[in-house]
Amino acid sequence: MLSAAGDAGTPDPGRSYDPPLTVDLRGTPGSVSWRPADSELHIEPGTGPDAGVLPCVVLADRAGCAEFAVLQDTLHHLGVPSVRVDAETIASLRLSTAVTGDTGGMSAVLDLDGRRIMPTVVWARHFSPRAMPATADAVETLLRAESWHALVRQLCSLAPASLPGNRPGRLEQLAGAARAGVRVPRTVVTTSPAEAAARLPGPRVVVKVVEEHFVETEPGLLTGVLPEIAAREEVLRRPALDYPVIVQEHIEHDAELRVYHVAGGLHGYAVGKRSPDSPWREEGEVTVAPVAVPPAAADAVRRLAALWGMTYGAFDLLLRKDEVVFLEVNPDGDWRWFEAKAGGHAVSTAVALAARTLHLAALGNAVPPAPLDLVDFLLLGARRAGSVR
Known part of the structure; x- marks a missing residue:
């Protein structure tokens, strides 16, 4: 995982996400x-x-x-x-x-x-x-x-x-998983987060961008627009945007998994963190442990990888009782950071x-x-x- 640099900045009530995080790779020698x-x-x-x-x-x-x-x-x-x-x-x-x-x-x-x-x-x-x-x-x-x-x-x-392999977009992923019988969070794509929050249940919602979580304003200077878990009442007061975002129900869960699919093989890690951006803002507070992938989660990952024609993919899942909830898959998901936190090198192998x-x-x-x-x-x-x- 790339490391962050710089100040998070000042909150902007007009934005649909937490203050941006900057990753500065300018001057990093290529080869x-x-x-x-x-x-x-x-x-x-x-x-x-x-x-x-x-x-x-x-x-x-x-x-x-x-x-x-x-x-x-x-x-x-x-x-x-x-x-x-x-x-x-x-x-x-x-x-x-x-x-x-x-x-x-x-x-x-x-x-x-x-x-x-x-x-x-x-x-x-x-x-x-x-x-x-x-x-x-x-x-x-x-x-x-x-x-x-x-x-x-x-x-x-x-x-x-x-x-x-193929690179399905975030909306294609959610629609495909739902059609395949894998639960996904209830989702609204909108330029009005407030209207979306009004349509979703529960005291909290998740807000994320439609495309990549980082934008590159100049070569080597990346700004993270990371997913956030926000109070529904706060999102109801947000102004409309001039670009679409994804607003989802927040699903209470027993465990969060990162599962790497590599040519049919699976390698799982249990992840403990306070918020979606914790790996960037408070890396030391994040826990990662290698785990056996539960059969239901393994079945879901393999079916979705086959559906989308992916040889490699980093899947993010939630486990709730006996239910598997698909969040997203990253075709470029880093694995070295997870290995370093958990110990071992199963994915590298x-x-x-x-x-x-x-x-x-x-x-x-x-x-x-x-x-x-x-x-x-x-x-x-x-x-x-x-x-x-």
Whole structure:
């Protein structure tokens, strides 16, 4: 999880959320990181038309995120070559892409900074065009950012495999979960929080934005607009807005779970916190513990992941007696922060194995996955190397 900086500011009664929180990544160095394979499982470049082309995992992220640093180190030890590109430095790359088609479908070969690679797996997370540095020319800035973002997005479609999979929006998630028979909070999307609160039961409501929880006003400067739990009577006095927000019933619950879905495997954490923004404003007060995912929650997560075509997703759930309540799923959800709070590296292990399996499958290779104890051992070194980013 990215760390916060700056003052929360002064409350504004006209806003539908708590005072914003600022995350300042300006000056965080981006990079293009090449990691060759480091084991006997390394697949050498092909012969014939593909001579000199290296099958490679492509990771696209932004500076300041540790997840891919650890993943890349682990893939290196597992015999999987990779290149990681941060949004902040991608414009420095020199690229030529050959897109070819035959009866087997489309494929792409990249000449990237003088190296020829064939993406076997492409995983893009937090890769936003807004993170790319601006120039004095506004048109050029937008064109450059949107072009690189479009290329990475379309490489996800051309590669044999991509992560995280589909990216359903928040409203699509709620509607899909409800249709699938999973309980969701009663929800109103509105420009008038007061009118929405009047339609919902209970003494409290939840207010959240429709899109991402952070907006980037300039490259590297993010402002969090985090979900809040507010007294219904207070929301009834709020003025109308000029943009839509989500207002939901607040559901009393016995437990809150974060469940990571990784290629069908599930890894659960029980989360204890006073408010939705506690991980940002009072990190030390948040408790995280690894737990077995209850069968009803496991069934809901797997059904929803299949419904939305997600190989990876961070699901937020509530447990109330024997009932599972779906809140949302984040296709880019960080996992290192949860592992650090809870101890262990179950999700890091799972994503490394999943990426390696997809890479080998793209090559038609039936090498069995590495044993979990080997991956855990490799992660000990990777955690030290990738913990500071």
